[in-house]
Amino acid sequence: MKLTTSLLGATALCAAVAGTTAGAVELEVSHWWTSGGEANAVSKFAEALNATGTHTWVDNAIAGGGDTARPIMISRILGGDPMDAFQFNHGRQAEELMEAGLLLDLTDVAEAEGWKDLVNPPSLLDACTIEGRVYCAPVNIHSWQWMWLNNKVYTDLGLTVPTTWQEFVDTADEVRAAGKIPLALGGQPWQSSGAFQVMAIALAGKEPWLAVYQDHDESVVNGPEFTAVFEAAAQARELARGSNVQEWQQATNLVITGEAAGQIMGDWAQGDFAMANMVAGQDYTCLPGLGVNEIISTGGDAFYFPKQDDPEVEAAQKELASLLVSPDVQVSFNLAKGSLPVRGDVDLADANDCMKKGLEILAAGNTVPDTNMLVTPDTSQQINDLMTEFWATDMSATDAQARFAEIIANAE
Amino acid sequence: MAVTDQAQTAVPRPATGAPARRPLRVFRNLASKIAAIPMVLTALVIFVGCTLWTVVYSFTRSGMLPRLQFVGLDQYERLWSTPKWLVSIQNLAIYGICAMVLTLVLGFLLAALLDRKIRGEDVFRTIILYPFALSFIVTGLVWQWLLNPDYGIQNVVRSLGWESFEFNPLYNPDLVIFGLLIAGIWHGTGLSMCIMLAGLRGIDEDIWKASRVEGIPTWKTYLFVIIPMMRPVFVTCLVLIASGIIKLYDLVVAQTGGGPGGSSEVPAKYVMDSMFGAQNLGQGFAASSMMLLSVIIILIPWAYLEYGGKKRV
Structure with missing residues (x-):
């Protein structure tokens, strides 16, 4: 009974407070x-x-x-x-x-x-x-099209910090030999899907990328440019082995602490580098378009x-x-x-x-629309499912390519 | 209503020759029938009605919002050609069979051990039942940490000196479903143990005395006398465990998120992902209709065997 009365009292009080601040909205x-x-x-x-x-x-x-x-x-x-x-x-x-x-x-x-x-x-x-x-x-x-590198990992090994994707791949063995993960990648599906489309735009170029994501042309997926992308992705998958984390900020943290050398992640990762008091160009390096094709999606x-x-x-x-x-x-x-x-x-x-x-x-206008503007969430989810399977298992590049072509062909 | 009532009263009277005052069948126990109306309506509208609605809309191309634009069996064709769905079904089958068998066996074993009038029974019962008080989300997170190779069991054993020890199910696509299974059993065994313990306590002490007089070993008494007598208890457990298995969702979301690489997907998660993640209600409805169908396929023959044919005494 006492509780009820006090509750009623509290409610009345709340109502009174709300009444006095009319016009202000929470x-x-x-x-x-x-x-x-x-x-x-x-x-x-x-x-x-x-x-x-x-x-x-x-x-x-x-x-x-x-x-x-x-x-x-x-x-x-x-x-x-x-x-x-x-x-x-x-x-x-x-x-x-x-x-x-x-x-x-x-x-x-x-x-x-x-x-x-x-x-x-x-x-x-x-x-x-x-x-x-x-x-x-x-x-x-x-924009998604960024690669983040921890400079200290490379200088400690006596290497120059890579400026392109190819240099990154070439030095990966030495990074791995030093007991570090070359490429940090979180387990959430959108991360593997995003890393893939960043590699696609960097390695295949703007036109083929737009043909696939904007015009949903599956013949381009089966073409030589995307074949190269899938092979590169299979290679990147090996570089990402050992990063047993889920969330992107945990993966970014691997790069910040120097346990991993690099990460493909959108520019929102930058906020976390800044919070860790790291200076761009000095402590970490960013490569738009993986240093190959400087294009960003908006x-x-x-x-x-x-x-x-x-x-x-x-x-x-x-x-x-x-x-x-x-x-x-x-x-x-x-x-x-x-x-x-x-x-x-x-x-x-x-x-x-x-x-x-x-x-x-x-x-300079080197932009493309973001994938979220080009494909429906339905298609995006299918791509995510495929990519997360591809990055986490031993699926061959050709199988992944065939399934990707099918998804693109059915996209609305 | 009134007209039909009159018609009903009018017709049987000459035929049966029943006394004129005899109340109508419809009006017998009138109060309890009126009291049941809300529940009957709830069951019809919410369970049957909404189920039918879902099935109907599974034949449409509904996106984020339902719309009646029929596409025939397209959603089902897509469903059964999606690798993710096939993996989900397979996972649920593995998880379901293992969880069912292990929970029943372990539950009964623990109950039988506690029933041997051991000291500190209350303590053990509380400890074993405790996981059931946690939500699946908490269970999933706890086991995610325990099974994490860098922080959990593997790390502890390695730090004790066994360097080559490997116990890393959550990051291995072939083993991840067993990682879920461990958590599921840890969570569910306590409840089935408690139900079985209650069943064991319900067994007449005279049965035990009789079997002791006959010189039957204890394990044989359990196996051939007690277990057959506990049939209703087992059925209760079975239904509870089975419903837990079908709706397996939150544990997966908390523990693995369906990973690695979609190898721990389950049907309920597929439904949720399609409906809300992919904004494709039609696909989600098709998947949930298939889940319903599979439950019906298992349930109907069982119900027929259990309740149909002969009336049990």
């Missing part, structure tokens, strides 16, 4: 940024929103990466209990949610702020747009805002959307995350060597 935001660098970056958003003084950022981070987090977010939205904002990789992941009208239309915010003119490259905004309506706020550009993250009935929440959601794209927030967030800003008009004076390389490639 925005629950879901994302999967949980590694050290990522968490640091997302706190910039939270600080910016809390600094407005009216609304508060309620953080709802889901650990385990996008493959774990996306199903949770989707089932919450479909289940009628949506959060106020959530992060996806922009592309086709949220396609059906937009089509079904479950997301807030941000077109008025986009027009008022002129996103169309300032978001660069424009493909980022296109991925948010369906039938002329804008449904998401792009926040950063991430994927990234975007925030989506599920529809809520409350107009007050809706206004707060729109405020948050414009805040995320605003210049100051773009700079502080992207510096922490190691990603590139979505707008061309901000100054990244504090950018390190690797980010500058990325900005140069971006300015």
Whole structure:
């Protein structure tokens, strides 16, 4: 009885508190940024929103990466209990949610702020747009096509730090002989799939890559360029033996601590190098396009805002959307995350060597769309399944090639 | 409703010549029938209705959201040509058979040992049942660490001086399913032990006295007298274990994530991955319909044997 009364009292108190702060909205935001660098970056958003003084950022981070987090977010939205904002990789992941009208239309915010003119490259905004309506706020550009090397591993062995994939492969034996893993690779499916497509774009080149991922032309998969890619991947598989870790940040950590020499991973790895107080160019080296083809894909993250009935929440959601794209927030967030800003008009004076390389490639226009924009999650999952099997077992390069061709032929 | 009632009352009366006051069958135990209506509706709508809905939508090309766009058997054709699904089925078969046999055998052995009126029975019972109080997620994580070659059992044994010792099932595609099995059995044996212990306690003391008088060895009494008498207990255990096996999902997610290289995939995970990861509901529904079908194929002959034919006393 006593408990009931005190509970009732507490409820009344809560209601009273909520009543006094009308107008201020608590925005629950879901994302999967949980590694050290990522968490640091997302706190910039939270600080910016809390600094407005009216609304508060309620953080709802889901650990385990996008493959774990996306199903949770989707089932919450479909289940009628949506959060106020959530992060996806922009592309086709949220396609059906937009089509079904479950997301807030941000077109008025986009027009008022002129996103169309300032978001660069424009493909980022296109991925948010369906039938002329804008449904998401792009926040950063991430590219997959990077290789990270620990300089100390090489200098200790009296080697020069590799500048191309071929040099990396040539020195791998000596790295292995020193008891270190040449290539760190986590066990999560998207990592092996990503490493493969990075090797594909670096070793096969832009045109064949686009023919496969964009036009879904399976004859190119069976062509000589991709045969070479599959052979190189089989070689890389041997180099990755012994990295018994799951998450990407654990694999990155192997490189940071010098247990492994290198890792193929997107530029989000940079945040973790920075958190470990390592200096680009001095302690670690980054090779865009594996040092062969300096092309980056312009994927990234975007925030989506599920529809809520409350107009007050809706206004707060729109405020948050414009805040995320605003210049100051773009700079502080992207510096922490190691990603590139979505707008061309901000100054990244504090950018390190690797980010500058990325900005140069971006300015030169050597970009391709991200795979998430080109293939459906269904196809992407099939590729993931194939790649994780290929990297973890002794599947031959020709078998993998045949199965990959089949997936591409059936892709929508 | 009223019209049909009148019709029913009107027809049988002249035929049977029953007394006019006799209440209708429909209205007998009326209160309990009304009380059962919510449960009957729940069963019909949620279990039968939703199952049918799932089966119907497995013939469509539903993506993230269900839509009625029929594609015939396409989803099933794709399902059975997907290596991942075939691996899942194979894994579930290996895991299912081993888990079923081992959990029953170990559960019974432990129960029989505890039943020998040993000292500290309560302590042992608590220890053995304890894993069951943990969720599969916790179990999976605990065993992921224990079986990790760099931190777990392998490392401990090696640090004791046995340098060549190798026990690394989770990173070996051929052995990973047994790594899951160890965790599954560790988790489930306690419960079947408790149920069997209760069954053993239910055996009349006179049976034991009689077998002792006849000079039958203890193990023979267990094997030929006690176990046949415990048939209902075994059936209970069997059903509990079987349902645990079919829905095997969280343990895999926590312990291996389906790896290495997709070699520890299970059907329930395939369903979840297709429905939410790949945003392909149709494929997920097709897979779950196949799971349902396999359960029905096993269940119907068994139910027929168990309850059909003769009425058991």
